[in-house]
Amino acid sequence: MADTKYDVIVLGSGPGGYVAAIRCAQLGLKTAIVERELLGGICLNWGCIPTKALLRSAEILHYAQHAKDYGLKIAGAIEADLEAVVKRSRGVAKQLNQGVTHLMKKNKIAVHMGEGTLTGPTSLTVKGDKGEEKLTAKHVIVATGARARDLPFAPADGERVWTYRHAMTPKEMPTKLLVIGSGAIGIEFASFYNDMGVDVTVVEMLDRVVPVEDADISAFLEKRLTKQGMTIMTGAGVEDLKVTDKGVKAKIKDSKGKANETEFSHCITAIGIVPNTENVGLDKLVEMDRGFIQIDDYGRTKSKGLWAIGDCTPGPWLAHKASHEGVTTAEAIAKELGNKEVHPHPLDRANIPGCTYCRPQIASVGLTEAKAKEAGHEIKAGTFPFIGNGKAIALGEAEGFVKTVFDAKTGELLGAHMIGAEVTEMIQGFVVGKTLETTEAELMQTVFPHPTISESMHESVLASYGRALHI
Incomplete structure (x- = not known):
């Protein structure tokens, strides 16, 4: 029978969870990881990495179409093979998923595949293919991540209304695409599909695109995207979205308060995230603010032995922030378990870089x-x-x-x-x-x-x- 008692159990294997598990193992702690879907989490399988593969294909297409600018001639038509582009992206994700599997074996981290639910601060059950397992540990790290926020009046259906996940494995190429939200995810998909030849419109509620960036950056990007053929609507909102047989009808109110109905073949919603903190058994164990687990600078929750990192905690919601928190929390746990060699440092949020991979x-x-x-x-x-x-x-x-x-x-x-x-x-x-x-x-x-x-x-x-x- 598999072990059920550990020093540390990590719930979730994204870039926060799997890095935390590796650091715990490096520090000599008997470690397990619980994952309901794919090792590597959203980032490796459905987020950061495969989107970069898609964007690289779009970038190569752009260069090929502008080969004459570099004194080069390419004979014949240059066109995108959507199926092959998506296949390459999925191959990249699979390679990295296998890499994480290898890292778990190398570091002797036990992997329990299934749905994990806390039964106390340091105990949980895992429901998977093997039935139900009961696991206990001296410490538990919650790294359950987050998911895309749905539009209340038009939840994603994977057919006409997409989240980033549908946009990465499209069944067909959109002809006219509406992107709601101009944060990193929205603007990256807008850039990808625009470079692939799609007619793209971006609607942003605030008065400028990529609103967390410096105003000069926002202004420059809007000019470049407009020059590339995109329609950018800032200070605007989608008031209604109806799915039809041919696509979606969107009622968009512009910055002057005028509402018009426009038809699109598809729509991507990129309006933020929702933490995966429901149905995990957290209710009485932690304090939450809008679903995000409240922690101290080292990842401690209000329950002794229970920690949290990454996108299920306050932002910025970035993979590299989650990984850094994973290391900090692992070291703080090792210190509590008597390791005098580790000296964890809290994360300085002022020094976290942000990157958006549009063009x-x-x-x-x-x-x-x-x-x-x-x-x-x-x-x-x-x-x-x-x-x-x-x-x-x-x-x-x-x-x-x-x-x-x-x-x-x-x-x-x-x-x-x-x-x-x-x-x-x-x-x-x-x-x-x-x-x-x-x-x-x-x-x-x-x-x-x-x-x-x-x-x-x-x-x-x-x-x-x-x-x-x-x-």
Whole structure:
């Protein structure tokens, strides 16, 4: 019979859960993980990774269609094979799922597949193919994640009204697509389908797209997406959505308060998430706010021995935040169990980067210019455009910029914001800088390699102090 007593049981195997389990195992704790669906959770199987595979296909299609801009000729028609694009994306997800399976075996983590329900702070039942198992542990980590929020008047049906999950494995290519919500998920799918040749309309309730980003980034992105052929409606709302035989009829109220009914072949709803905290047995064990489990800086809930991490806890709801929390919580548990070698540090939310993989890409960390002013900082901010960067011009990717925000009195880097080619790879330079509590002085003294797009990071720091060299 399989073991039923552990030091730690992790409920959920997404990027928070499986990383927490690995760290627990590394620290010598007897660890189990409970998963109802697929190891790797949403991120690996239905989120971050397979969407990047889809977006890469769209990017290659875009380059192929613009081959003449690079002095190249491609004979014959260039077209997308939707089935093959989706098949490649699913293959990438499968490879990573198998990778997590291997990591569980390598770290001797017991995997219990099935629906886990807490029966107390440190005990749970698992209903799976083997029937019902009763498991106990000294500590339990809840990492149950979240799911897409439905429109109250038009729940997703997988046929005409999609969530991100349906949008990743479409049965057919939309002809005219409505995307409701312009956060990272909405804008990435809008970008993918637009590049695949679909007529795309984005409706955003707030007054600008990607509303959590710096206002300059939002304005630049809206111009680029409009130029690419998208219809962007900000300060607008979908008041009603009716599914028909041919598609959906949407009643959209624009920013001037005028409502019109428009027909689309399909609709993607990307209006936020709902935590998976119902029917898990949490009701009397934890405090919740709108379904999100309330925790301290190390992941503790109000019940001794019960911890929570990731998307079922307060935001930002990002995979890398969940993974980081997983490590912190694992180390805090090891410390409680007597390990004197571990020194867990709470997560500093100011240093969590955000990335959106549309075309052009967006990446940021820290405070926007507006938020820095709101917080009472006297600031110095500077922007450097990619058009002043040799590598960006050589790549044919001269659309974009880097913006940095500093505290005028101390020189502390408060925030960095980028839009353009490969900025999701570059942002980590500023994240490291912020984590090391850098000022403009260290960044100015840093030697950036030439020719790279990253030189625009250096130039934006110089621009903040009126010292930019190439504009």
